[in-house]
Amino acid sequence: MRHHGIHHVTAIAGPARRNLDFYTRALGLRLVKKTVNFDDPGTYHFYFGDSLGQPGSILTFFPWEHVAPGRNGVGTTQETAFRVPEGSLGFWMHRFIEQGVEHGTVEKRLGQSVLTFKDPHGTSLSLVGIPNAETEEAWTVDGIPAEHAIRGLEGVTLLVDNGERTGAILTDVFGFTETARDGSLVRYKTGALMGSTVDIRSAGGFLPGRMGGGSVHHVAFRAKDDADQAEMVRKLAENHGLQTTEQKDRNYFRSVYFREPGGILFEIATDEPGFAADEAQERLGAELKLPAFLEARRSDIESRLPELA
Incomplete structure (x- = not known):
C-alpha cells in the first residue's frame, strides 16, 4: 500500500479575525483558502498551510464568534503537531514569549524534542524538531526567518479509551506502521514527509x-484519488465493520467521513483537485x-460574515 498520511486537520475557533491573525502572523502559515463552512455558510472556513497548500501541511478552522469552549478528553484529538527544523525550538520559545503565546517547555517525547503551546482559543498544539527540515521549502513572513519557519504538519495525538482498534485501521486502511511504544502511548508512522505521524x-x-x-x-487522511478512496472504504466495511458517508465534494478534495472505534471523526480526502482549482497558486487565499x-x-453571505480587517 502507498504511504498516505494526514491530509488536513480541522478545528473549531472563536472570533475569525483573531484566528486569522494568530496563524498567519504569530505562526507564519500561509492562508491557503478563504471560504465558508459549506454546511453553515454564515461562518468562514480558513485553510492554513505551506506555500503550495500541499496535503499534509493544512490546518483548517471553523471560527464561530461566540462558541463555547471545548474540553480535551477521551474521544478527541488531544494535540496537533507542526514540524520545524530541529534547531528552531529556542527561536520559537522566545517568539512565544514575545507574542504572549501560552506555552510549555521543551520536552522529549519518543526521542523527539517537542514544544507545546496553545492558540488563543485553547487548541492544543506543539512544534516538533525535525532533523534537516531546514532544507525543505518554507513560507516566510516578517519576523520568522526561513530557517525557523514551520514546514507543515507532523501529526496528531489521539486520546481514546482503548487504541487497539483505532491502530488497526491506521495500519490496515491508511498505510501506517507502528514504530514505537511508551506506556499507554503508541506511535504510528507513514513514509510521507508531512502529516506522517499519529500517536494514540x-x-x-x-x-x-x-x-x-x-x-x-x-x-x-489522504487518498490519491477516487479509486484509492473507494478501496479504503471497502476495507473499512469488510475488515472493520465501519460504514462511511456518501462522498461529498469539498471543491478542493472529495471526502467521506466515519467515526473510528474511539469516537473521533475521521475523513478520507482525495489529494485532487487541490487548492489551485479556483485561484492561481500565487493568489491562494486572496479572495x-x-x-x-x-x-x-454571495452578497447575503458576505454581509453576514464578520469583518477581518
Missing part, C-alpha cells in the same frame, strides 16, 4: 471530551471563494 494514547476511564472552541473537529451552489447567495 489509551486512557480508559478518563473524562470524555466535549466539542467546542479549541477542539479538533476531525482528522482527514473569498464559494462553491457553485452558494455563489448566487
Whole structure:
C-alpha cells in the first residue's frame, strides 16, 4: 500500500479575525483558502498551510464568534503537531514569549524534542524538531526567518479509551506502521514527509471530551484519488465493520467521513483537485471563494460574515 498520511486537520475557533491573525502572523502559515463552512455558510472556513497548500501541511478552522469552549478528553484529538527544523525550538520559545503565546517547555517525547503551546482559543498544539527540515521549502513572513519557519504538519495525538482498534485501521486502511511504544502511548508512522505521524494514547476511564472552541473537529487522511478512496472504504466495511458517508465534494478534495472505534471523526480526502482549482497558486487565499451552489447567495453571505480587517 502507498504511504498516505494526514491530509488536513480541522478545528473549531472563536472570533475569525483573531484566528486569522494568530496563524498567519504569530505562526507564519500561509492562508491557503478563504471560504465558508459549506454546511453553515454564515461562518468562514480558513485553510492554513505551506506555500503550495500541499496535503499534509493544512490546518483548517471553523471560527464561530461566540462558541463555547471545548474540553480535551477521551474521544478527541488531544494535540496537533507542526514540524520545524530541529534547531528552531529556542527561536520559537522566545517568539512565544514575545507574542504572549501560552506555552510549555521543551520536552522529549519518543526521542523527539517537542514544544507545546496553545492558540488563543485553547487548541492544543506543539512544534516538533525535525532533523534537516531546514532544507525543505518554507513560507516566510516578517519576523520568522526561513530557517525557523514551520514546514507543515507532523501529526496528531489521539486520546481514546482503548487504541487497539483505532491502530488497526491506521495500519490496515491508511498505510501506517507502528514504530514505537511508551506506556499507554503508541506511535504510528507513514513514509510521507508531512502529516506522517499519529500517536494514540489509551486512557480508559478518563473524562470524555466535549466539542467546542479549541477542539479538533476531525482528522482527514489522504487518498490519491477516487479509486484509492473507494478501496479504503471497502476495507473499512469488510475488515472493520465501519460504514462511511456518501462522498461529498469539498471543491478542493472529495471526502467521506466515519467515526473510528474511539469516537473521533475521521475523513478520507482525495489529494485532487487541490487548492489551485479556483485561484492561481500565487493568489491562494486572496479572495473569498464559494462553491457553485452558494455563489448566487454571495452578497447575503458576505454581509453576514464578520469583518477581518
